[in-house]
Amino acid sequence: MRRDIACSIVNALSLAALLALSATSASAQGQPEPAGVNPAGGGVPMRSLERLKSKAAGPTPRTADGKPDLSGIWGPEPNFMGDISNALKPGEKLPLQPWAVKVSRERLSKDDPEASCLPAGIPRQTPFPFKIIQTPKLIVFLIEGNMHTYRQIFVDGSSHPKDLDPNWFGDSRGTWQGDTLVVDTIGFNDKFWFDGIGHPHTEKLHIVERYRRPDSAHLEYEVTIDDPGAYTRPFTMYGRSPLLQNTEIMEYFCSENNQDVAHVLGKGRPAKE
Amino acid sequence: MRTKLGLLVAVVGLLAAACPALAHHAFVAQYDASRSMMLQGVVTKVEWTNPHARFYVDVKDKSGNVTNWNLELASPNALRRLGWTRDILKPGDKVSVFVAPAKDGAKMANARTVTLADGRKMVAGIAAEQGGVQ
Numbered sequence: 001m002r003r004d005i006a007c008s009i010v011n012a013l014s015l016a017a018l019l020a021l022s023a024t025s026a027s028a029q030g031q032p033e034p035a036g037v038n039p040a041g042g043g044v045p046m047r048s049l050e051r052l053k054s055k056a057a058g059p060t061p062r063t064a065d066g067k068p069d070l071s072g073i074w075g076p077e078p079n080f081m082g083d084i085s086n087a088l089k090p091g092e093k094l095p096l097q098p099w100a101v102k103v104s105r106e107r108l109s110k111d112d113p114e115a116s117c118l119p120a121g122i123p124r125q126t127p128f129p130f131k132i133i134q135t136p137k138l139i140v141f142l143i144e145g146n147m148h149t150y151r152q153i154f155v156d157g158s159s160h161p162k163d164l165d166p167n168w169f170g171d172s173r174g175t176w177q178g179d180t181l182v183v184d185t186i187g188f189n190d191k192f193w194f195d196g197i198g199h200p201h202t203e204k205l206h207i208v209e210r211y212r213r214p215d216s217a218h219l220e221y222e223v224t225i226d227d228p229g230a231y232t233r234p235f236t237m238y239g240r241s242p243l244l245q246n247t248e249i250m251e252y253f254c255s256e257n258n259q260d261v262a263h264v265l266g267k268g269r270p271a272k273e
Numbered sequence: 274m275r276t277k278l279g280l281l282v283a284v285v286g287l288l289a290a291a292c293p294a295l296a297h298h299a300f301v302a303q304y305d306a307s308r309s310m311m312l313q314g315v316v317t318k319v320e321w322t323n324p325h326a327r328f329y330v331d332v333k334d335k336s337g338n339v340t341n342w343n344l345e346l347a348s349p350n351a352l353r354r355l356g357w358t359r360d361i362l363k364p365g366d367k368v369s370v371f372v373a374p375a376k377d378g379a380k381m382a383n384a385r386t387v388t389l390a391d392g393r394k395m396v397a398g399i400a401a402e403q404g405g406v407q
Contacts, residue, residue, distance in 0.1 A: 044397060253323050254323050256323045260325070
């Protein structure tokens with residue numbers, strides 16, 4: 001979080017510096033400039049959502065059966081993108097097993113499945129909104145990025161099917177515990193990365209998400225990861241999404257014109273472990 | 274004045290290079306902001322596509338040699354939310370673009386700001402509050 005704030009300041013300084021430079025350098029156009037401005041290129045989508053955040057927060061909306069209504073278009077949580085350890089409680093570290101530390105250090109950005117337009121899986125988010133559609137027996141997440149996909153959460157009292165094939169979003173079953181939607185998901189493959197660093201997991205992954213809408217303008221969630229194949233104990237991450245207004249989910253088919261991967265070198269950010 | 278400003282920009286650029294990238298690919302693994310430069314030329318093609326909108330610019334050097342640069346913008350959904358439209362850039366337009374070039378030496382770069390033929394400066398990166406247009 002502290003680093004995010006620092007980077008926001010740096011970005012603002014970058015813009016100020018660029019504007020000042022461009023005001024004095026009309027004669028220098030065509031010449032190389034000494035340095036860059038705001039290289040956090042992916043920050044553009046996040047900034048594009050700033051003015052769409054709901055400014056007023058009213059009481060939690062409810063459905064006809066009295067449950068909190070989670071429906072809405074929600075902004076992404078930056079701590080669930082580049083490095084999920086940012087979403088832990090302050091001072092906590094990811095309880096990685098030794099092999100998982102090694103993998104986190106060695107994975108390179110060019111090998112990130114998300115960079116090749118494959119699904120982000122859970123809990124990783126993208127810098128684009130997601131939409132929740134809530135019905136009494138089925139809750140659907142429509143996910144704008146990274147490849148324009150969806151999640152289905154069955155809240156009809158059913159259990160996970162036996163003999164699931166491993167896949168990118170697993171099998172999700174939800175129950176209401178008071179005003180909290182508890183989502184239990186298993187049946188994952190081990191192909192997606194938890195974040196841009198490349199924190200790994202195995203097919204033993206079991207995720208429990210707890211969603212609340214404390215007021216009309218915010219969605220809060222806790223995500224507990226239990227993967228005895230890659231982590232020494234379960235751990236919980238915390239996130240919060242703002243309600244977005246005056247926008248809709250837009251198309252984002254990443255594989256349409258993805259020219260980047262061939263030019264990605266090294267690692268986008270170092271692992272902390 | 275200009276030297277001091279250049280130094281400020283250099284320092285800020287270096288600091289910013291340490292900040293996280295949040296795109297579908299890691300910015301710092303692909304582009305080198307420390308070698309940012311201004312490109313001037315004529316737009317030859319525009320691709321309003323995902324995961325990035327792109328435009329291509331013919332840039333002539335002092336010897337008259339022309340190089341076609343492949344310049345990356347954000348994705349169309351983000352650009353639309355920032356106030357861009359897909360016809361803001363058109364083939365034949367003369368533009369100046371402040372870019373961070375690819376690390377691997379390809380004639381490819383991330384466009385930070387685009388100054389259009391009519392003088393409007395489009396900020397692809399920061400000015401969400403201004404709708405992306407200064």
